[in-house]
Amino acid sequence: MPPSNASTRAPSVASPRAAAAVARTFGRFELRELMGRSSQSMAWLAHDPQVRQDVWLLIARQPMDDRHELAAAVDNLRRAARLEHPRLLQAVESGAHGGRVYVVCDRPQGAVTLAQHLSQRKPGAPVEVVGWAIDALEGLAYLHDAGYAHGDVGLHTLFVARNGRIQAWGSGMPGSRTAPSPDTTTDDPEDPIAARRHLASDRDVLAIGLLLYAWIAHAPALDEPDVPSAVDRLGQDIVRLPWSLPAPVSDALRAILNRATDRHERRRYLGARSLERALSGWRQVESADRGGPLALLLDRLRVNGHLPALPGLAQRVVQLSRMETRRLDELTDVVLEDPALSFELLRSVNSASIGLMADDGVTTVRRAIQLIGLTGVRRAASTLRAWPGPLRDGAAERLDKAMRRACLAGHLAEVLVPAGLDAEGALIAAQLQHLGRLVTYYHFPDEAVQIRQLMQPGPPLREGDPVTPGLSEDAAAMAVLGVDLQSMANALARHWGLDDSVQETMLPLPLNQTVVAPHTVDGWLRLVSSCANETLQAFDAPTGAQPRALAQVANRYARALGTSVDILKQAYLDAREKLSRHLQIKAA
Numbered sequence: 001m002p003p004s005n006a007s008t009r010a011p012s013v014a015s016p017r018a019a020a021a022v023a024r025t026f027g028r029f030e031l032r033e034l035m036g037r038s039s040q041s042m043a044w045l046a047h048d049p050q051v052r053q054d055v056w057l058l059i060a061r062q063p064m065d066d067r068h069e070l071a072a073a074v075d076n077l078r079r080a081a082r083l084e085h086p087r088l089l090q091a092v093e094s095g096a097h098g099g100r101v102y103v104v105c106d107r108p109q110g111a112v113t114l115a116q117h118l119s120q121r122k123p124g125a126p127v128e129v130v131g132w133a134i135d136a137l138e139g140l141a142y143l144h145d146a147g148y149a150h151g152d153v154g155l156h157t158l159f160v161a162r163n164g165r166i167q168a169w170g171s172g173m174p175g176s177r178t179a180p181s182p183d184t185t186t187d188d189p190e191d192p193i194a195a196r197r198h199l200a201s202d203r204d205v206l207a208i209g210l211l212l213y214a215w216i217a218h219a220p221a222l223d224e225p226d227v228p229s230a231v232d233r234l235g236q237d238i239v240r241l242p243w244s245l246p247a248p249v250s251d252a253l254r255a256i257l258n259r260a261t262d263r264h265e266r267r268r269y270l271g272a273r274s275l276e277r278a279l280s281g282w283r284q285v286e287s288a289d290r291g292g293p294l295a296l297l298l299d300r301l302r303v304n305g306h307l308p309a310l311p312g313l314a315q316r317v318v319q320l321s322r323m324e325t326r327r328l329d330e331l332t333d334v335v336l337e338d339p340a341l342s343f344e345l346l347r348s349v350n351s352a353s354i355g356l357m358a359d360d361g362v363t364t365v366r367r368a369i370q371l372i373g374l375t376g377v378r379r380a381a382s383t384l385r386a387w388p389g390p391l392r393d394g395a396a397e398r399l400d401k402a403m404r405r406a407c408l409a410g411h412l413a414e415v416l417v418p419a420g421l422d423a424e425g426a427l428i429a430a431q432l433q434h435l436g437r438l439v440t441y442y443h444f445p446d447e448a449v450q451i452r453q454l455m456q457p458g459p460p461l462r463e464g465d466p467v468t469p470g471l472s473e474d475a476a477a478m479a480v481l482g483v484d485l486q487s488m489a490n491a492l493a494r495h496w497g498l499d500d501s502v503q504e505t506m507l508p509l510p511l512n513q514t515v516v517a518p519h520t521v522d523g524w525l526r527l528v529s530s531c532a533n534e535t536l537q538a539f540d541a542p543t544g545a546q547p548r549a550l551a552q553v554a555n556r557y558a559r560a561l562g563t564s565v566d567i568l569k570q571a572y573l574d575a576r577e578k579l580s581r582h583l584q585i586k587a588a
Contacts, residue, residue: 026097027098028048029047031057032044036115036156038152038226040060040173041058041152044059054107055107056105056169058105058170059100059101062100064099065099070096073096074094077091080172083142086139087135087167088139089168091105103173111161114166115154122246123216127283129212129216132158134276136158137279140201143168144273149203150170151170151172152227152228153211153227157170203228206268207231208260208272209257212257213239217242217246237263238263239263240258252285255475255479259480266453267454267471282482284482294494297443300443301443304385304442304443306347307344308389309340309386309387310387310403328366331377336365336410336424339406339410340403345377345380346368347498348372348379349362350362362499366424395441399442406430407579410426410431414427415571416528426529429502429505433533435489439488454476455473474486486508489506508530511534517560527560531563535550538552538568547565554567
């Protein structure tokens with residue numbers, strides 16, 4: 001029987017109060033303040049009558065109709081809650097109500113969510129907000145390594161603790177399970193669970209990139225304040241940090257951020273840990289009081305040395321021991337066969353205690369041997385790590401190839417050097433122009449792989465689009481390490497105490513600058529070594545493009561060095577023959 005008019009009207013009088021009561025409760029929890037939300041979840045300050053205290057409550061916005069799916073989501077939340085990390089806030093309870101999962105966390109004393117924090121003030125300087133991202137990424141990397149993802153990284157699920165550090169809370173929201181449970185195994189390399197793992201963790205990393213964009217630009221990327229919605233649009237829309245910003249941003253940080261939000265999946269960071277390392281590297285470089293670019297290297301230099309000696313160092317030391325009465329040029333040739341030994345000799349002889357013996361800085365191996373003698377050479381050789389140091393096979397092969405290329409560049413500079421200039425000075429300068437790359441291959445082998453990958457052209461994003469061009473080496477290095485390779489090499493050269501004149505010669509000439517005849521010896525050495533390395537790059541071009549690339553180098557240096565395509569080709573052949581002869585001597 002239909003209800004009477006009185007019975008249908010009666011609730012309407014009390015409906016505002018009743019609606020408010022319903023809106024302000026979730027299960028047993030009394031919802032007191034909305035701390036933030038996204039299209040996926042809402043964060044509440046709530047009162048829990050069971051424990052008689054306020055808690056943080058994260059509630060999924062979409063209910064689940066499938067009871068099996070709901071049970072799996074709750075189980076996922078509970079498993080994620082077992083993880084402990086300083087940058088993650090542990091959940092004290094996980095469950096479901098009305099088909100929607102929820103997470104309960106104790107309210108940290110004096111903490112506020114980033115949404116609340118930024119409602120009172122604008123984001124700080126880039127160094128500060130990068131610190132926020134690093135903190136969050138440290139927790140997310142731990143979460144991803146354990147096989148889980150956060151699921152909804154945003155201003156409402158990151159909070160600022162009393163000490164100013166960032167922590168994430170609410171890990172394991174629906175759809176974020178990224179790996180099979182410990183008792184699940186699969187032999188299928190295309191297991192859909194593995195695919196979900198990458199998808200969920202990648203979304204977490206993209207979310208951090210978008211948040212960092214908003215913190216630096218003081219505006220959300222794509223004009224989309226909802227982070228999950230912005231993540232969904234990244235494949236279609238281009239996100240690039242604008243040039244007009246509230247605070248200046250270095251090229252390195254711009255490269256990192258643009259990579260973190262790149263529309264091309266292959267260019268993005270491999271995971272939270274990769275992005276964290278890049279941002280940490282940038283922060284160290286920015287902190288001049290911590291050593292600038294050198295801060296990236298100092299700990300690794302102490303443990304692993306500067307570069308490992310090429311294979312056969314022991315035999316070369318024995319050879320040196322038998323050369324007491326041989327000419328200085330012969331001793332120098334033996335040392336120059338190994339860039340690591342040459343660099344180590346220059347480093348050791350330019351130290352404060354020995355460098356005082358010379359009027360100026362020591363810039364050549366020949367002069368170093370004159371100062372410290374054969375005993376000093378053997379001592380320098382004994383400090384080098386045996387090949388390949390801590391590197392694994394693949395990384396060792398890449399470093400070996402890079403060191404051989406540096407040797408080839410040195411021999412090519414020897415051949416190209418004009419009469420009257422020191423051929424050894426040109427050789428050392430050409431090899432030193434590879435220093436940043438060599439150090440990266442040795443001390444940052446995983447990052448070196450990423451740099452090479454970013455330099456390769458990629459497939460078009462969609463059918464009919466042009467091929468995606470690769471990044472330059474500097475841009476790729478800044479995106480991966482937070483610093484370009486030349487800046488790292490310059491910092492290391494200063495740390496070694498190399499003379500300013502040597503530091504000048506190891507700077508490649510800018511490709512967009514017209515080459516003119518220099519007025520100093522150091523300028524000539526820089527010019528010759530730059531020509532040698534540009535010639536190597538021309539020979540790296542595909543066969544069909546080599547003639548044009550060589551012609552460009554020849555024309556660029558024609559007025560200063562009298563180069564032609566034929567001269568460069570013959571110089572290249574002569575340099576390869578010299579390198580081959582040295583390698584045969586080592587092998588013997």
